[in-house]
Amino acid sequence: MRVVLKRVYEPPASADGLRILVDRLWPRGLTKAAAHVDEWLRDIAPSNELRRWYHAQPAHWSSFRKKYLKELTEPSAESALRELYQLSRGKKRVTLLYASKNENHNNATVLKELLEGVRKPPTGTGPGAVPAMRKRQAAIRRR
Numbered sequence: 001m002r003v004v005l006k007r008v009y010e011p012p013a014s015a016d017g018l019r020i021l022v023d024r025l026w027p028r029g030l031t032k033a034a035a036h037v038d039e040w041l042r043d044i045a046p047s048n049e050l051r052r053w054y055h056a057q058p059a060h061w062s063s064f065r066k067k068y069l070k071e072l073t074e075p076s077a078e079s080a081l082r083e084l085y086q087l088s089r090g091k092k093r094v095t096l097l098y099a100s101k102n103e104n105h106n107n108a109t110v111l112k113e114l115l116e117g118v119r120k121p122p123t124g125t126g127p128g129a130v131p132a133m134r135k136r137q138a139a140i141r142r143r
Helices: 048-056 061-071 075-088 107-115 129-142
Strands: 002-007 018-021 093-098
Touching (some): 018 075, 061 107, 075 107, 093 107
Parallel strands (some): 002 093
């Protein structure tokens, strides 16, 4: 599976594959018909507090990323993350749509890394951490 990032304001292309909007708020000035969004996973987006904090301090990318990964372990976000994995399973191409003007540092880049198996949400360091990690790695290899 190939994961691509694209601003939701860019025109859709037939090569986009499954188009998933990963923002909490609907993009300003864009109709649902013009966006050509297949799925909208609002609960996978950063909380409003984290989004506002990062917007005010864009130089703190690594802190934002850590906080966002931690948020992805919360029940509603974890459920949305599972849905993202389910939606992308078996697809040749998935396009994650975002509205941010910062094309390199936004929540979609973190989600892309998760889908590609580069990063995983933190799971803790307790006795169940190693088996959980092995289970995730096996699931990634099966895709």
